Amino acid sequence: MDKQEIIEKLRDDENYYGEFGRQYLSNSDIRALLNNPLDFKKPSEPTAAFVVGGYFHTCILEPEKLDKYKVIQSSSRNTKVYKELSGGEICLLQHEADDIELMREKVLANDLFRELITEGDVQYEVPGLIELEGMQWKGKADIVNHTNQLIIDLKTTSNLNDFKWSSYKYNYDSQAYIYSQMFGYELVFIVIDKKTKQLGLFDCSDDFLQSGQNKVAKAVQAYREFYGDENFDMNQYYISKTL
Template sequence: MKLRHKAKTLNKKTYYNISTDRYYQSPTFFKKFLSCEAEAFAELQLNYKPDSDSTPLIVGNYLHSYFESSKAHQAFIDQHKSDIVTRSGTLRAPYQQAETMIDTLSSDKMFKKLYKGRKEVIVRGKINDIDWKGKIDCLNLERGYFIDLKTTRDINKKYWNNDEHSWESFVAAYNYQLQMYVYQQLIYQQYGVMCVPYIVAVTKEKVPAKAIISISDERLQEAEYQIDGVQEHIEDVRNGIVKPTRCEHCDYCKSTAILNDIVDMDDLIE
């Protein structure tokens, strides 16, 4: 079962459609497959839809649209008015917090100086002959950099990496370096400019913290090696050639699990 038939048109309306996700690989779905192949494959086949709170996503897009343009921001509010505004006409609590985050960034001189360029730029290209897509929050080709806006709970929070047996930052924990590597490559293929990636992070705290974060060449190379190492296998899974592996821990695996053995009490803890 081949997911790819013909190239899908990529624009603002189609970028998040499942049909383009089936044709193009993306950092979002690549990381989904790294997390659980079975869940990601079921989602692509429309056999499963993650049951998650949409509020954080809408809040994030609320912030993104503000820095895209006033027109885009108003259009986003109009589209999600019932989620954002109460019947009395006031902003719901999460969006009041988003306004605080927006104020934190928009009042910062360095951010205003840096966050200049084209906004929400869609890029496409190939990595190892596989079609990829990306969407750049802010692209400045003239100065040779791009920026991705991230909201997070705590910029300095530590996350434990079981594989490496060490603590790591939220950037590494969410594998944002992979996203930055992919975007860098797609921008270069489309425009011929090797841009430096930056993450602008702002927290969801009562008093938001902020930071401009660089991604080292070493981290970008790690992302390249990770893609090179597993992309062929992921493509085989995506195309139904190889059966997807279940993680047995995610919501999809738990919801589709079938009891077929008995577990010893001493084997419950991994």
């Protein structure tokens, strides 16, 4: 299977997140590799935050697909009504869906943001594959705007003023580095504050990208140390620091 065939297969979310896609590293692996290599590739349980984030992206990029989300009229996920209607799944609450609709309106009411997201030669949910540090990395860009030669990533935040600093915590620096290498364009973040609905546009400095590159290199080093040697005993892993 050549590179283009792999990329086309990764276009399907089931392949991207499933067994086929797990043979490639991704930005989401960096947290585990840098903080707890024992958690690398462990299946994660779906969370409410993951569902809400998915609804936000779908609402802006592919609103015709919103029907795949189940929305329940309930004040919380602890009510009897929610538990009966959800069938054990994590579903969206009606007030969460309403809030996301409002965020979508705010984002697309901004002339610049609407242009970057919807106008010209734009593609959504674009898969990619690249070799970095001798390892194959996959990615899926929210928006590739060929007209403006930009990769655009949509983010929500609980505090827009802290986004510059939280972007390092959540490894957006490594995401920016990987995606800029993968697609050949600069990456910018379109961000909306979930509380105030204030909007932000963040580009990436050389220092930010260098930080991301350093994380990628360290993640690959950790991968090789822990998973490149079949004789490595995970039970011997521990963290040693001086207090």
